[in-house]
Amino acid sequence: MTDKQYAAHRLRKGRWSNAGQIYMVTTVTKGRQPVFADFATARMLIQTMRRDELIGSHSTLCYVVMPDHLHWLLQLQDESLSRLVGRIKSLSAKRLGRPLWQRGFYDHALRQEEDIQDLARYIVANPLRAGLVSRIGDYPHWDAVWL
Template sequence: MCKNSSPAARRLRAGRWSEVGQIYLVTTVTRDRLPLFEDFDRARMLIGIMREDQARGSHQTLAFVVMPDHLHWLLQLKQGALSSLVGRVKSLAGKRIGRAVWQDGFHDRALRREEDLQAVARYIVANPVRAGLVAHAGQYSHWDAVWL
């Protein structure tokens, strides 16, 4: 947990809940916003970890983008707790890279059933375009979506 966060923010994170079947948008940031995932192999390694965890049945990834200094991940939780899933993926990435990769914690938002998941997925994969990294999403290598 970030020691600079407000007491209200700490209480909110402490009260985080997860529900199997729920769809979440998760964002997590690298330590000191270092662009560790500018490196192609590191970005692909993180994607591989997410896919390995999905294969074990913990979640279904609906969309993601690995940015140089953060990850946006739209997923449906299939088993366990969201914090365990995110913690496991972050921990494995750190171990494989061989250094502290992530800031403590993560931001999550449970999506309401009536939200347009396709629009959320498009917003996620357009992140590199909005950041000025590429002219269109097809030029960026580190994203995927179940549908667009």
């Protein structure tokens, strides 16, 4: 096991889930393929996330689906973070009919002093910083609930 693999394993092992906690999650497509550059595929992922929210596992605060990754700000409810993200990744890959995601994901549990609105704005501004659009309103694959 390389140092990098060992560090990633330790991070996953140390991950904790807490009901009510707000997390920022980032997950990347397999080989960073731009599968979500396809409008229908991006909408499929969004629909999968929205359907899952209806079961009460989480509340989505904001997200942006980029061509090769997802940024997602959520408040965890009665679910483990790993199980939630794994389920979204599995369901979306099944709906697409092929492997879709790299293993694992990055998460950050927000601290009390962090400004949720600033983080949400940072997340939804990703298409601007990536040069995909000149106005965030022109990018179709994001949403936010302002607290």
